[in-house]
Amino acid sequence: MKIIVSILMILATVLIYWLMVKLYNKIHIPLLVPIATSTFVIISLLITFHISYHTYMYGGKWIDELLGPAVVALAFPLYKHRSTLKKYAVSIVLSVVVGTIIGLCSGIMMAVLFGIDKELILSLAPKSVTSPVAMDITDIIGGNPTLAAVYVMIAGIFGAMFGPYLLKLLRIHHPIAIGIGYGTASHGIGTARAAEYGSLEGAIGSISMTLSAIFASIICPYVVQLFL
Amino acid sequence: MKIFNLIWQIGLLYVIYVIGTFLQKLFHLMIPGSIIGMLILFALLHYEPFQNLVKDGCSFLVKHLALLFIPATVGVMEYFSLFQSKGILTVFIVIISTVLVMSISSFVSQMTAAKKKAGCWAEWE
Structure with missing residues (x-):
């Protein structure tokens, strides 16, 4: 029984994603980026048919399991563009460091200002960082890792949906800048979005995601001490 | 094959x-x-x-990277209570902070990367 449910959930996820990609290619409104619409459709279906997330994950966990090798696979575009990375190394490191500091400080400061509970503050602090690292960071500073992953997903989906509008508004057109914006603010989901612009943007996205994860894990405990 | x-x-x-x-x-x-x-x-x-x-x-x-994130993003459904009462504030904070990070990091890199083209960063090469 469990195996049938698993296969059904995997097929449903792939089918819905495929349909959403078709839809997106047809009307091409950035807001309807497939990851956002697929998530919305799947959650709606699960709620309608009273299926729990736990049951969905019988199948979902197999797709989730591929995320690990997929992150490993990001080395390929990185390798392909290694000379560009070297050329813009200073620009990349500087922007990611600035972005990571802004991300940690602005999130914590606003939360303190609005009188949010300490546990929530500690869980939302690393929201711009890729989920496995964000969960580790939250664990170390004393927040709730599962909740941290939720905030990470919100930052990711929001970036993928509204990033195109924001970057257009700010007249960001340099491929390096596009990759950095998505990778630093919206980690892996942003990187997937950046890869839609082109292979270079995707490579820069993955390097930004990696750098910001490393950098955030080093400074986050100190930033937290500073504000809390 | x-x-x-x-x-x-x-x-x-x-x-x-x-x-x-x-x-x-x-x-x-x-x-x-x-x-x-x-x-x-x-x-x-x-x-x-x-x-x-x-x-x-x-x-x-x-x-197909985006597809692989879906099981994780669907996980948000477990935390719908977050979107009620005071929790919604944290969602707004996360969104505003995300906008700040994306704007500032891409702006800084566009400034420095464009400068590079003009040769101002030549000493780094």
Whole structure:
């Protein structure tokens, strides 16, 4: 029984994603980026048919399991563009460091200002960082890792949906800048979005995601001490 | 036969991922195993014959990266209570902060990367 449910959930996820990609290619409104619409459709279906997330994950966990090798696979575009990375190394490191500091400080400061509970503050602090690292960071500073992953997903989906509008508004057109914006603010989901612009943007996205994860894990405990 | 090639290549990438996770646990590193795996693969790619061993698998996974995030994003449904009462404030905070990070980091890089083209950063090369 469990195996049938698993296969059904995997097929449903792939089918819905495929349909959403078709839809997106047809009307091409950035807001309807497939990851956002697929998530919305799947959650709606699960709620309608009273299926729990736990049951969905019988199948979902197999797709989730591929995320690990997929992150490993990001080395390929990185390798392909290694000379560009070297050329813009200073620009990349500087922007990611600035972005990571802004991300940690602005999130914590606003939360303190609005009188949010300490546990929530500690869980939302690393929201711009890729989920496995964000969960580790939250664990170390004393927040709730599962909740941290939720905030990470919100930052990711929001970036993928509204990033195109924001970057257009700010007249960001340099491929390096596009990759950095998505990778630093919206980690892996942003990187997937950046890869839609082109292979270079995707490579820069993955390097930004990696750098910001490393950098955030080093400074986050100190930033937290500073504000809390 | 193409599908078997793909499965074998993804399997190989999975092995690299497992090695990365193993190293992370062994040395208690703060970097996740997947990113350590990425660094390992990056090093291996310098050996040219190795590239053909993973090329198709890599482009397949990177192309469908967004799909692989869906089970994690669907997990938000477990925390709908967050969108009620005071919790909604934290969602807004996360969104505003995301806008700030994306704007400022891409702005800084566009300024510095564009300058580079004009040759102002020549001393770094």
